Amino acid sequence: MKNLEMITSMTLYHFSKSRSSRVLWALFEVGAMDFDVVDINLMAGEHLHSQFLKINPNHAVPVLEVNWADGTFQHIYESTAIVLWVADTFTDSGIAPPLTDYRQRADYLQMVHYAGTSFDSMLWQMRIHLSFLGQDSDAKTIERYRAKIMREVEPTLLSRLQDSPYITGYDFTAADIIMGHCIGWARAYDLCESIHFEQYLNRLSSREAYAKAFE
Numbered sequence: 001m002k003n004l005e006m007i008t009s010m011t012l013y014h015f016s017k018s019r020s021s022r023v024l025w026a027l028f029e030v031g032a033m034d035f036d037v038v039d040i041n042l043m044a045g046e047h048l049h050s051q052f053l054k055i056n057p058n059h060a061v062p063v064l065e066v067n068w069a070d071g072t073f074q075h076i077y078e079s080t081a082i083v084l085w086v087a088d089t090f091t092d093s094g095i096a097p098p099l100t101d102y103r104q105r106a107d108y109l110q111m112v113h114y115a116g117t118s119f120d121s122m123l124w125q126m127r128i129h130l131s132f133l134g135q136d137s138d139a140k141t142i143e144r145y146r147a148k149i150m151r152e153v154e155p156t157l158l159s160r161l162q163d164s165p166y167i168t169g170y171d172f173t174a175a176d177i178i179m180g181h182c183i184g185w186a187r188a189y190d191l192c193e194s195i196h197f198e199q200y201l202n203r204l205s206s207r208e209a210y211a212k213a214f215e
């Protein structure tokens, strides 16, 4: 892998059962190189410690630290950006369509962001109202997003998964990492219950990299 020469080491700041699992899964998929994992226990508030705030002032995981061969380093946050970067950087893995495959690339980026931005933000609204806001929680907001996912997101995704094994066609890509994670999250709210979603998640969870990330 040509890009290995530019990178001396990588560290993932991670908390299991969070969006950082997407990055862990992507790193195992590409078999990039040995990398370190530092657990940040969100339940114990470790993301709010001053040490971690220097790494990500937004106090969130994932963060991927990349140490470059010229002695500099970089902290990358936003799970979708990191997964895309991993897929594009370790190109031999083939989990991103080539930059010159403009047509497939457009569909791939659309699905990555449909999952990582649109779908994710609907799920996040449900989560904060269901789990965090207590008496400020708004049942109408929960129902609005539940209905939106059922009426708009599910049919959009089913129209793809009924015809092909992966979200952008016959090949597994990084889009499946983000989409699979969001569909799994939705199922925790009794959404995405069709057999096609179940079969899709079974397909994804049978991958070695998935098993390593979620073990």
Ligand SMILES: N[C@@H](CCC(=O)N[C@@H](CS)C(=O)NCC(=O)O)C(=O)O
Binding pocket: 017, 018, 019, 020, 042, 047, 058, 059, 060, 061, 062, 077, 078, 079, 080
């Ligand atoms: N859009 C960001 C969201 C990151 C995020 O909110 N991570 C959660 C875990 S899934 C977190 O660390 N929350 C702690 C906090 O925001 O204080 C991403 O996709 O990486």
